[in-house]
Amino acid sequence: MTGEEGRDGQGDGQQEGQGAEPVVTREIAAEAAVWIARLHGPDRSNHMERECRAWQARSAVHRLAFERGTDLWMEAAGVDRAAVAQATAASRPEGRGGEGQGASPANAGTRVWGWPRPWALAPSLTATVVVVGVLVGQPWRDIDRYDTGIGEQRLVILKDGTRMSLNTSTRVKVELDQTKRRVRVEGGEAFFEVAKDASRPFVVEAADAAVTATGTAFLVRIVPSDAGVPEALDVTLVEGQVIVEGSGSRKAAPAIAQPIVMAAGDRLRVRSDQGGHRSPLPAAAPALDRPRMDQLLAWRRGEAVFADLSLLEAVTEMNRYSSTPIVLAAGLSDLRVSGQYKTGDSEGFARAVAELHGLAVKAHAGRIELGRQ
Structure with missing residues (x-):
């Protein structure tokens, strides 16, 4: 989600506003789970569908809760998303007042979520029960992916207020919930300006290392292997303090034996022998130096x-x-x-x-x- 949608404040405890991330409460999650269970039950009707659309139209949070619940239901049931799209298109009554998506004046200008008829997909009752349990019993977990193409740069402001600047050809996965903040850099280069939250350390995983901070600014870059030189991970601390340790995600990679506490201005380079590119030299231990920050961050301008x-x-x-x-x-x-x-x-x-x-x-x-x- 982009963070530009919010709730309408009518009994939901949060107002809509630009830059506000919708927050799904346990109560709304439970309501969404009930709607999903009813829609995939034997008593589904056009009237029920209209009521559910009206429920979704109450706020962006209601729509988000229903969207997430539907995604969970499809994953639990093993449903093909392409089949869902086809079934939805086939079952949506086009051109009939009050029956189609967005057909009524109450829905004008409001994004609502359609669904296929129950006989189009025939999900199992077990799948629906699983979704209801997940929606009600667990806090929401946001997992998002961001990437940039060649020559592209992108600024992403995460839900917690952290600023994440992505350089060219970068791929990251972000996972935020009520207990942790975790980012996986899968390739490229990213600069993090971490929002302070002592109760939820901010962890960036890349290659075979994990960088932990609570509020600081640092740069992570994966240098691809080339001509026999193994892949390298560079972590550069601009301000604050971070701890770098081995994540254990790559069993064959040289591990960081002990956690490394970095000071502002430090750059840590860790080399790996993964990916079939092995250096003719012995694996090097993690190395610290102090580069020129204006050179390393010049790409941001x-x-x-x-x-x-x-x-x-x-x-x-x-x-x-x-x-x-x-x-x-x-x-x-x-x-x-x-x-x-x-x-x-x-x-x-x-x-x-x-x-x-x-x-x-x-x-x-x-x-x-x-x-x-």
Whole structure:
């Protein structure tokens, strides 16, 4: 959910407003569970459907509770979502006043959720009972996925107020509930500005490490394996304090033997031998250094900053932001590059480097080639 919907305040305890995340109470969850059980029972009728639509129209929270409950019911029953969509379309009475979704004036401008007829899917009673138990007996758990494409950046404000900035080609899964806050970085790079909540530590898992904080700002980046160099995880602490320890998610990866407490300005690099890419060198222990923060965070303002970096490393960084890669001719990798460049402008970067080192630039077959003149 986007966090832009809220409840209407009519007996629900929360008002709708931009930026407010709907909060489903146990009472509304129980009501949604009852509606789902009734709709998939033998006494379902058009009148019952209209009453349920009216119940959903009361607030965004009611609609959210019904949507989540329906998802749980489908998962418990093993229902194919494509079949649900087809059955819903087939069973929805189009063009009949008062019977179709949104047909009545009371529903105008309100998003409500349709459903197939019970005979279209025939779910088991057991599945419905499971959903009712989950809805009423457990607190809500929000699980969301966010991702960015090549060259795309995205700011996400989580339900707890944490700001999560995603860099190019990043994939994360967020899980928030009443007892924990957990994020899984599956690839790419993310900057977290964590909202303070001592009762719910904020845990970011990536590769074989878990980063725990209660209120701080830090950067997590997964560096893919390449040319025999194993995958690496970089954790950079901008402010506050975090604890990094092994998560045990990858049994073959080198573990962090003891929890590492980081101080502001530290960067921790942990290498893995997972994915079939094994380094010819012995596995390195986690290493701490103190990099320039303005370089590491330059992507947040759409820039890449290099200070006496090898051309190969600079090209690798620029290629993260463009679907048109820069390709180096043999013998150019060790040339040095400094400067400030716009991310995504591969051609501009290539021409600047060519002018600096007397190279030739050629666009060919969807790539930019840098070579000798």
